[in-house]
Amino acid sequence: MTKKSLLLFFTVLLAIAAGPTFAQDAPAYPAATDASVFVFNTTLFLISGMVVMFMAAGFCMLEVGLVRAKNAATICVKNIALFSIAGIMVWLLGYNLIYGVAEGGFIGKFGIWGADDADWAQTGYAASSDWYFQMVFVATAASIVSGTVAERVKLWPFLIFVAALTGVIYPIQASWEWGGGWLDAKFAFADFAGSTLVHSTGGWAALAGALVIGARDGKYDQTGRVHAMPGSSLPLATLGTFILWLGWFGFNGGSQLALGSIDNAIAVAKIFVNTNMAAAAGVVTALVLTQLLYKKVDLTITLNGAIGGLVSITASPLEPSIGLAVLIGSIGGVIVTLAVPLLDKLKIDDVVGAIPAHLFCGIWGTLVVPLSDKSASLIGQLVGVVSIGVFVFTISFALWYLLKLTTGVRASEPDEQIGLDKAELGMEAYPEFSPA
Amino acid sequence: MTKKSLLLFFTVLLAIAAGPTFAQDAPAYPAATDASVFVFNTTLFLISGMVVMFMAAGFCMLEVGLVRAKNAATICVKNIALFSIAGIMVWLLGYNLIYGVAEGGFIGKFGIWGADDADWAQTGYAASSDWYFQMVFVATAASIVSGTVAERVKLWPFLIFVAALTGVIYPIQASWEWGGGWLDAKFAFADFAGSTLVHSTGGWAALAGALVIGARDGKYDQTGRVHAMPGSSLPLATLGTFILWLGWFGFNGGSQLALGSIDNAIAVAKIFVNTNMAAAAGVVTALVLTQLLYKKVDLTITLNGAIGGLVSITASPLEPSIGLAVLIGSIGGVIVTLAVPLLDKLKIDDVVGAIPAHLFCGIWGTLVVPLSDKSASLIGQLVGVVSIGVFVFTISFALWYLLKLTTGVRASEPDEQIGLDKAELGMEAYPEFSPA
Amino acid sequence: MTKKSLLLFFTVLLAIAAGPTFAQDAPAYPAATDASVFVFNTTLFLISGMVVMFMAAGFCMLEVGLVRAKNAATICVKNIALFSIAGIMVWLLGYNLIYGVAEGGFIGKFGIWGADDADWAQTGYAASSDWYFQMVFVATAASIVSGTVAERVKLWPFLIFVAALTGVIYPIQASWEWGGGWLDAKFAFADFAGSTLVHSTGGWAALAGALVIGARDGKYDQTGRVHAMPGSSLPLATLGTFILWLGWFGFNGGSQLALGSIDNAIAVAKIFVNTNMAAAAGVVTALVLTQLLYKKVDLTITLNGAIGGLVSITASPLEPSIGLAVLIGSIGGVIVTLAVPLLDKLKIDDVVGAIPAHLFCGIWGTLVVPLSDKSASLIGQLVGVVSIGVFVFTISFALWYLLKLTTGVRASEPDEQIGLDKAELGMEAYPEFSPA
Amino acid sequence: MKFVIAIIKPQMLDDVREALTRIGIEGMTASEVKGFGRQKGHVEIYRGAEYNVDFIPKVKLEIALRDELLDLVVEAIAKVAKTGRIGDGKIFVLDLQDVVRIRTGDMGPDAL
Amino acid sequence: MKFVIAIIKPQMLDDVREALTRIGIEGMTASEVKGFGRQKGHVEIYRGAEYNVDFIPKVKLEIALRDELLDLVVEAIAKVAKTGRIGDGKIFVLDLQDVVRIRTGDMGPDAL
Amino acid sequence: MKFVIAIIKPQMLDDVREALTRIGIEGMTASEVKGFGRQKGHVEIYRGAEYNVDFIPKVKLEIALRDELLDLVVEAIAKVAKTGRIGDGKIFVLDLQDVVRIRTGDMGPDAL
Numbered sequence A, B, C: 001m002t003k004k005s006l007l008l009f010f011t012v013l014l015a016i017a018a019g020p021t022f023a024q025d026a027p028a029y030p031a032a033t034d035a036s037v038f039v040f041n042t043t044l045f046l047i048s049g050m051v052v053m054f055m056a057a058g059f060c061m062l063e064v065g066l067v068r069a070k071n072a073a074t075i076c077v078k079n080i081a082l083f084s085i086a087g088i089m090v091w092l093l094g095y096n097l098i099y100g101v102a103e104g105g106f107i108g109k110f111g112i113w114g115a116d117d118a119d120w121a122q123t124g125y126a127a128s129s130d131w132y133f134q135m136v137f138v139a140t141a142a143s144i145v146s147g148t149v150a151e152r153v154k155l156w157p158f159l160i161f162v163a164a165l166t167g168v169i170y171p172i173q174a175s176w177e178w179g180g181g182w183l184d185a186k187f188a189f190a191d192f193a194g195s196t197l198v199h200s201t202g203g204w205a206a207l208a209g210a211l212v213i214g215a216r217d218g219k220y221d222q223t224g225r226v227h228a229m230p231g232s233s234l235p236l237a238t239l240g241t242f243i244l245w246l247g248w249f250g251f252n253g254g255s256q257l258a259l260g261s262i263d264n265a266i267a268v269a270k271i272f273v274n275t276n277m278a279a280a281a282g283v284v285t286a287l288v289l290t291q292l293l294y295k296k297v298d299l300t301i302t303l304n305g306a307i308g309g310l311v312s313i314t315a316s317p318l319e320p321s322i323g324l325a326v327l328i329g330s331i332g333g334v335i336v337t338l339a340v341p342l343l344d345k346l347k348i349d350d351v352v353g354a355i356p357a358h359l360f361c362g363i364w365g366t367l368v369v370p371l372s373d374k375s376a377s378l379i380g381q382l383v384g385v386v387s388i389g390v391f392v393f394t395i396s397f398a399l400w401y402l403l404k405l406t407t408g409v410r411a412s413e414p415d416e417q418i419g420l421d422k423a424e425l426g427m428e429a430y431p432e433f434s435p436a
Numbered sequence D, E, F: 001m002k003f004v005i006a007i008i009k010p011q012m013l014d015d016v017r018e019a020l021t022r023i024g025i026e027g028m029t030a031s032e033v034k035g036f037g038r039q040k041g042h043v044e045i046y047r048g049a050e051y052n053v054d055f056i057p058k059v060k061l062e063i064a065l066r067d068e069l070l071d072l073v074v075e076a077i078a079k080v081a082k083t084g085r086i087g088d089g090k091i092f093v094l095d096l097q098d099v100v101r102i103r104t105g106d107m108g109p110d111a112l
């Protein structure tokens, strides 16, 4: 393949993206009964929440496959712990911080959450189902961080960061938009399922961590050369990606927040299709691009391509035509393919490529919203991206820095050399296979 | 961390467990149509059943990760075979033994099951969906056993035991409660989703097996020292735990048995939240405790902590406040952390920690029910725990013993040394990686 | 065990298959509201589609576990790429080829698909949900191919084949039946969920590939001896099988195409049960048969047995009694057990056993339909099996051959020897564990 | 000095190490090897196809020692690693010209 | 007696083993090693970063034998393991002072 | 000629290889081994049970060389592989009687 074929590839993509359009009037749909609507909506949250919960396993497998064997058990501990901590923190603090905010406000209420279904007729779903759905979103943001800072961050400081991220940092910025705070009220910021609120947030927190903690020992040498540190199990990384892809149907589909009417059902179905197509386009693009750039397909970047496509479509998975969804996802694939080596040039060590996939594609996905969603403006989107970016990055950086000064954030050099599994857990992930 | 911090940790937990409470009157909820209710209920069974079915994969991965590589293929055979046998036995015998019992009775009918939907209006769900949901529960109990007796039990005798457990032993005791038998009728025994009926039952059967079969060769030496036999793939064990956690939403949520009304939907949603929080608390507790006790976090015990938390909340996942659910799960985490080495002291060799997680936490979860469910009494709970324990343990012990005398239950010493994979299957799970 | 016990085993099976039957009148079921029906149906497609989508991960894990480590990363690339390509091709071409066919016709329309929900009242589901469900079916057929031709097919030619298969070959033959084309109109061909349309189609395409590409280097020597090439990770293969089993509930259950009424709900529930029982019977049969034939249970054939049972029941998962479903699945288990070594005798190298499980069991499942579905005839079934077989096999063979003449289809001998991972990707799936 | 290479059955490693420690050996190096010998591999069946497992897992021990210890060491290994069944392994004795302990730079017998 | 150490390409193992068996060698020990030599490793790209694969997988064969067989064995290996391409490997010959067969206690050439 | 066997800490491999290349060594063979020595293994806890990790991962290097290079090589390894902490490893020197380069059939020092 040549540069020409690359050009051709994107020309075709663009042509397709324009695609056929179908006139669609809003016919008068009959309604389900109140009770059915309530059950449908609740079910949407619960089932979507379940597959999003399973994304915790997806992140864990992706990360465990991309770290070296000597750090594999530790990344498992981190992933199951962060999901647990997220649940506890969202209950203790997070949920009321998100939804207890005044209209147009900056910060919600501090307080433990409890289910209150008195208002059922107005909300139209079980309070607990919504809590569950929000909680798994918060956990997702934390999962993003663990991948970037893997193989050198100390366990307990990492978990402290997770507690702050899931209990306070994420909730405050999420309240600005999903809680009806200032971003929503004043800027009509549009982020359907969280390209910015979830993925970029995780990405900014990860970036701050990567900067404060520094690169893995031996990753970049004095001469500026980058040393590859191949992941220990690409099959597990692939499994993780498939699980994430699966979970994303819940992530985006559930963000419709209602299922109990014909137009909601149609909307959820459309979201499924666009979500899938963006991921598919991300994969194919990364596949083709790595072949063109390196003469060999790179599986791990292809996996990142799927994630990149998915994150890109997350800010607006309903409005785009399929063709546009393909284009948005495809550019997500381009972003990860180019940004992975770029970060290495900047000596920012992101073990699993979470920053390109979640942060960069999250920004891209958010900025492209106005193309399909006329209620959103580029200005509004920029304000959202920047304000959340500044907020999350600053606080995260400060917190990582504080941890560095107090507990320390980074394993000692010998600990890093023998691997965190032996150093921090005293076990091996694969005691019978591990070399050395 | 010190003992003080341990104390603090539990004090905080207790304080939280008291938590805020929300007054909740029963508003007059509108009803869905009959047909919708029927479809909702059926769907609840089918979807819950699907994720519980997937728990078979979860157990398989957890176990395959915790055995040594030389027994990994065999544990895979056992897991897929036991799930298959459970299906066949529940069809041939089990279901009618559970639900064919007379009110207050001791034993149901013997006979093959067939779907009968004539009574649809009364049951409110498709007969097959209920069968499916019950079947996957039975399989769960069998999965518990395979983990405990792994690495030394012979394949075919194990499968014979599974057939008996899933066709007869489990169904008889389940009929006492879920079939409306004597425990339900006379003692108002409360076991919502099966802390005792499923998990302790599996645990007792496993304990009986462990006693009859004996410990793995070399596990305990003459001087009383315990020899660690590290699991071969902690990432797969972690994946298995995440799958189990996912499945548990179906396990507990589906046990509401109905979804087609506003209060049922609210109940299922609450169950999801409590289930998640108990698991999270189990994880965090095991994490903190192993750090305090051993100065290093133990990943495998942390995984057991998740299961312990989940089993603990299973007897009553709806009634407790979230705070109480956290406390119940947390104590589940304490139980597994302390019971795993305790069993070793007693030279009871439980390869994956199924007895602490399923049996001990099952008992704990059942006994704590009266705290939140005022219809249950400690006496009733004790009667249930003890009667089912005695029944399952005795029969299981007798059956294992009979198998020992006839077919033999235990691989020969050389077979155990070279591993069951080579000895019983003539293959290797990881032919290219396995050392020796 | 002896041959007698084998005989006994099947006699028992047959006796059971006759089983008890339950009279079942069609009571007058009340209906749900239009809107609820619409949402239920759409939800059925979406949830079923999600688990079928997850089958892509199942195939990937099954295949990655059964190839040698040196080809494991490549099989991951193929699986995630084929799923992506299938999505794009079904959108660009496939869907309108399937459903744009005239009644009784031979070929549909060429054109990009877009969701059109104007006719919602007539279809009763969201257009996108149906597209999603069909798309994941097409991907399944492509997944079948990748397993058979693994370890020697070149990446890009394989992906070109996948594009043709998913964009054109599969859609054309599917239109004949599911699109209402000639097979449906003239022969009342019955293939509920695709034993022939999906599984045999994948199988024929795989067979054509295996013939054109040839066997793996060293698989068969001049003296006619077969050389075993053990799979590198049986635990991952087992996980894959469990995932496929899970997905099959969506595959068959969703093929009821409607959920929003009492009889549809009952039907879906029955399908779940039959699907499970056929799989269970396939497993147990393969287990027993390999023990009898080889004196040792073969895990990989047992896994094939599950798939064989599932494929066998797929042509008619609703109509058979449970007993018949067990029998159908059990014969599926016999087929894979016997056909795996048979193919080796014919020097057809099918790395994962996809041809026995998907092609042979697909034929068996299709031909046995008239036994339970009186609207189907053996003639009609034969016409379907043969015409689709001839069509798919011929075109696939021609295409593989064309690729052989142009791009080449097979990795060079040294590339095959060092493994496709190093040769085509320049990476290793397990860089730290792989021997040599 | 001598350099002893012993091929033993894997399960014997712990016992041999203990026996050697008892007679004063303070260092040794072990590795996983595959042995081919009179103990023939066996035939296994995988997916219906037979295959020979020619090479059997063994452990190789390498021990550098002073001449005086040679007989003791050979005897100890020969005794402890013996099961009497085929495949017990071999002990090879080579001449060792020099040794260096990297940490200290010590050379010759003192480095052992 | 001699102790022959041969470093060969992994894919040659089966042929070499057969050739040695044919000339009367009844035992040998194989292990996986990584070789560094004139056959330079190659450069791969992983996630956009280049890395050198310096050490190349090889198989090491260790064969203890009677002096008479030395030439035959060395010739056989040199012939069968040869592809003519760089990286074919080396044969090293060391002196072997003694051998013990653990199972029987036999010593010297009889133990081979 | 000499046959040098060096047991070193795994993390030292790259440095040692570079040092040897610098003094003109063009070939060597590495393998993973487990060492037992003065550097005692440590005790770990797995599921509440203690276990000794007696054998510690090391890398074994085998280098065949001309007599003239022996001192240089031993010195280089001894210097580069030294951390000064226990467990740095050992260098063993054996006599090498003959070498063959399989690709060319060259024998003796020329084959190195």
Ligand SMILES: Nc1ncnc2c1ncn2[C@@H]1O[C@H](COP(=O)(O)OP(=O)(O)O)[C@@H](O)[C@H]1O
Pocket: D007, D034, D035, D036, D037, D038, D039, D040, D056, D058, D085, D086, D087, D088, D089, D090, E026, E027, E028, E029, E030, E062, E063, E064, E065, E101, E102, E103, E112
């Ligand atoms: N001539 C030899 N050279 C090197 N290793 C040998 C030789 N003969 C035997 N071995 C090693 O010793 C092991 C045991 O030898 P074997 O002949 O099977 O049994 P036994 O030692 O009981 O006669 C073999 O597996 C092989 O690793």
Ligand SMILES: Nc1ncnc2c1ncn2[C@@H]1O[C@H](COP(=O)(O)OP(=O)(O)O)[C@@H](O)[C@H]1O
Pocket: E007, E034, E035, E036, E037, E038, E039, E040, E056, E058, E085, E086, E087, E088, E089, E090, F026, F027, F028, F029, F030, F062, F063, F064, F065, F101, F102, F103, F112
């Ligand atoms: N001096 C040496 N000492 C030990 N092993 C060596 C030596 N030289 C080469 N080898 C081994 O032989 C292998 C092949 O050597 P190489 O120089 O690459 O090719 P060739 O033998 O064809 O010249 C190397 O990979 C290494 O394992």
Ligand SMILES: Nc1ncnc2c1ncn2[C@@H]1O[C@H](COP(=O)(O)OP(=O)(O)O)[C@@H](O)[C@H]1O
Pocket: D026, D027, D028, D029, D030, D062, D063, D064, D065, D101, D102, D103, D112, F007, F034, F035, F036, F037, F038, F039, F040, F056, F058, F085, F086, F087, F088, F089, F090
């Ligand atoms: N006598 C010996 N024979 C063979 N290998 C040895 C011997 N002594 C030590 N070794 C190897 O050298 C390594 C380092 O030795 P050790 O005694 O732990 O430290 P040091 O070399 O610093 O004194 C050991 O792990 C072992 O692999």
